[in-house]
Amino acid sequence: MGGDHGPEVVVAGAALALERRPDTRFILYGEQAAVEPVLERFPQLRAASTFHHCDFSVRMDDKPSQALRQGRYKSSMWRTIDAVKTGEADVAVSAGNTGALMAMAKFCLRTMANIERPAIAAIWPTLKGESIVLDVGATIGADAQQLIDFSMMGGAMARTLFGLERPTVGLLNIGVEEVKGQDEIREAGRLLKETPLPGIDYHGFVEGDDLGQGTVDVVVTEGFTGNIALKTAEGTARQIAAYLRAAMSRTWLARAGYVLAKSAFDRLRDKMDPRKVNGGVFLGLNGIVIKSHGGADAEGIAAALDLAHTMARTGLREKIEADLASYHRRISEEAASVSESIVP
């Protein structure tokens, strides 16, 4: 029911995703009167889906607390998340209200053991391929331990998604020197150097321009800065696309050149297409939830569903849990050996 276009686009996106990955099965939640007519147009999707009617839908402008109060247990959003909790579904995907989705996901799935706060991870296209950036807006601020948790979770995601053995992780900062940045970032950097994490290589600090260059596989930051960086990059890409369109339609020669180079422009558009990397992954909860852009079209929804399929296949959640367990076991062993050496 969520997103700017509702079932019209969400159902069409699911049909597209099913064509590409025919082993996917869908459980759809929504208002029958809105979903059924669209679903009828896609007989293959209909055959691969179970549909559950829900009277109540969270609106895009509901406050998280309000959505939780009114929509708990009964809204299509809640029931989608709950299907992950009960094990009926592997991943929950929604194009709805981000704040409400995060509030419900936290309430329903709870955070993983040893994780204080969840993060939203975005896939960032770079000159070298793709990176993972987190947190892009789950919560404001993060202390050193939370930044370390994000590093571990982002690292696990990079291993499952990109098939890397030891992804590189950088902390987003305003300079690469050790003296730069807030206390929390410097402390996290110090700890990451001292105690290597399972399955990642800590690179050090990275700056804003390293994001697009793909300097590291995983960029870690707190949610406010991550959200501003993500939207600034999206805005800059749109701005340059507008410059390019204006330049290419200005003279006859430019228009002729555009026609000749059309396949190159199509390729460029494809590279810059934000729909191709649609989907913010909620990490740190007992279950994976993916948030699609509210403005996504069917192609964008399908991209978020492709991502969900990959996450489920590769067992992202289990990998994160294993990393966390091994890290905290080692930390407590070290603490034990320290206290032993203190006790005479």
Add this chain to the structure above:
Amino acid sequence: MGGDHGPEVVVAGAALALERRPDTRFILYGEQAAVEPVLERFPQLRAASTFHHCDFSVRMDDKPSQALRQGRYKSSMWRTIDAVKTGEADVAVSAGNTGALMAMAKFCLRTMANIERPAIAAIWPTLKGESIVLDVGATIGADAQQLIDFSMMGGAMARTLFGLERPTVGLLNIGVEEVKGQDEIREAGRLLKETPLPGIDYHGFVEGDDLGQGTVDVVVTEGFTGNIALKTAEGTARQIAAYLRAAMSRTWLARAGYVLAKSAFDRLRDKMDPRKVNGGVFLGLNGIVIKSHGGADAEGIAAALDLAHTMARTGLREKIEADLASYHRRISEEAASVSESIVP
């Protein structure tokens, strides 16, 4: 002496700026052996300049405290700033070490009355023209009053630079609703609504993608976020330029199209040229200091000098002082009238 290329590029940039604005006069500080040979190649610049030899230069990797300790009074950087303090120069321009320049500028010029902390303002190219964004890295964090100070200083800069009567000002946030963001941002937003500032129109919150769209004339944020946003945008622009180059050289047709549309591509390159908007303006000190990109070439240095010329001509510093005085007079009048109404 500063920047990645030293006097070679700084002097050549000054010569370029002089051609464009022949009424400019330069006072140059640096090591004679490095500066003199370059200056000799530009007789017109030489005639329009006074040169002062300095034994000591701040290095690009000196820590601010170290630069201040070793270079105070005698370094070329210090003496450049001091020329503004004594009134010999209207504006100081340097391509050197940013941290050292800010530390020396604060120490030498001191902050303006009623201003606690300086900010660095950047000029941001947008779809509508240009905006001013501050702080892009002078200090980390800002309380509500400091964000209000930044709004006033940015507003004064937009009036002098863009010739606007009442520039619009927005606070950078992760959503436009009043409940979003850190306490300091929400508090600043509340205060800006309650007590209108002289010479600006407060717009409300803006998000990262509003930067490139030019939603407001002045975007206000604290230095960490501002720096990340600025570098993310620069990195994204470079990334897309690389995509475009790759796409246009891939096939014969694309290359032929590129040749036909060359003037359009040149126009686009011009639009995206970071050298055209080179120069971070230090605001809130008793004197204007402009920091050029360390990697700037002669064209970039000339852009920073053009900006310096405009700032001096339009009396930016006096405008900021007048705004601050009028704001604080009103604030204390209001406080007085409140205490009168309390005293029976």
